[in-house]
Amino acid sequence: MGVGFDAERARFLYRLLAPARLTRVVDVGANPLSAPPYAALLKAGLCEVWGFEPHPEAYAKLSASAGPHEHYLPVAVGSGAEVEFRICASSGMSSSLEPNRATFDALGRFHDIAEVVGRTTMATCRLDDLAELPDFELLKIDIQGGETAVFEGAQRRLTRALAVITEAAAIPIYVDQPLIDAQILALRPMGFFLHKFKSINSFSLRGPMAERMHRRKFRSQMVDGDVVFLRGLLELGKLSTEELKHMALLADAVFDSQDVTVACLAQLVERSGLPREGVDAYLDRLPHVTEAAGTEGAA
Template sequence: MSADFDAKRVEALIGILSPARVTRVVDVGANPLDVPPYAGLLKMGGCEVWGFEPQEEALAKLRRDAGKGEHYLPHVVGDGSRGTLRVCADSGFTSLLEPSGATMAALGQFKDRAKVVERLEVETIRLDDIAELPEFDLLKIDVQGGECAVFEHGQARLTGAVTVISEVSALPIYEDQPLLPDQAAVLGKMGFGLHKFLFLKSFGFRSGYCNRLRRKHYRSQLGDGDAVFVRHLFGLERLEDEALKHLAILADAVFLSQDLGVAALGVLAERERIRPEQVHDYIDLLPETTQRPERAGPDTLAAE
């Protein structure tokens, strides 16, 4: 379990940490179909966003609604080669990959939404080659099967990031789509460990006799969702001070892992970058905690 987003608590945390700059988010595939997990942090002015969205209508909406600290560019981020963008009836399915007819036939859904209505020849750009992109802390990515190409051609940029939130899938919605284990392997080589799922959908088979089964009761197939990967997940002491600060902010405000945030604060306290009292000041703002110890420092007794 974790605590819900609380702007006042996050503001207090940022005050304790006093980072050298505002937390930065890069959103590759920023099509505004859903509320992004960093929306609360952005609304309170706690982060800056650099988003990439090649679909004209979606990009226009992003730019129209953009507030302070939001920057949106039309790049197709990938491996730097020329490719074909498959524009689908539902823009959320638009991809550089071809939708998988076999998967859709087995599940009995997505066929109409994933129908390719236009094919556009595009030049992709490597994340490492985007000159105007500043150092960032979180990569949020949803590019419908092209995530590994972005990772592999963005390794230089990702060395400064502490967190990746990526759409992952356990089933091939697209032909030759890298799945969850593939993403975990690529990011693992770069020092990122799988931390949690923000959500994970499941689907039911709908072929043959399965059509008699009520969809809401029979959904056995693991589907897709958003996964959080964290750099040096079990070795936070390897992160620099500023990286730990931004990780703590993101852990609280974006992916709601306040225990991980407290662990990051603990490393900063050990380095005497913040005072132990300040760690407890933050913990006092969280629900479901034990009584503050009389002696400032890490509590030796674990709370049940």
């Protein structure tokens, strides 16, 4: 469990770390239906975003509201192949995969918003082939089932990234959708371990005998959620000094994993002369910690 975002704490941490540049985020499927997990960090002016959104209306909204650290391209990211794109009644359900009516029937939901209202052919680009894209620390991806194709087309980029936040499904919302196990297998060769579930969406199974059961009170089936993967998590000493700085900032301000932040800071104290009193000052800004001179191991 984390303690939530705090703008003052994030700014203090940024000043303490003094990275050579802003942390870079790549957002594949940047459709602004809800605030992305890095939104608060971006609002604080502490990260740079490169977003990719092929949907014309969504891209127009992103471009119109873009701040000084935001760059958006109307590009579909994937394996580099041409795909059939299903346009659904809700743009958030549109996908290169066919909606799975069998799953919708079992859950008793999604039929209306996942109705396919149009089809088009779309060329995709591999992240590894985009020369204008600089190296980045965080890949955030939400493209309704096409995630593993993006990973396969970004192997060079991802071996230099630090984190992935991806929407992963436990059951197939789309026909032949790669589920969370496929994402784990795709990211593992690039050094990523599953770190945490940032959010989980669970729903009730429905059927002819379930009418008396309240949908919101009986929600046992996990459907999907946002999952955080980290590279080098178990061997932080192998990350460069700059990588540790960016990981520390992301862990505090985006993943809500302040224990990872402190582990990175400990490496920096040993390696680069980061002052121990600076780490104590960061810890003082967290709840649920002992006094600096107290016993080790808060409950």
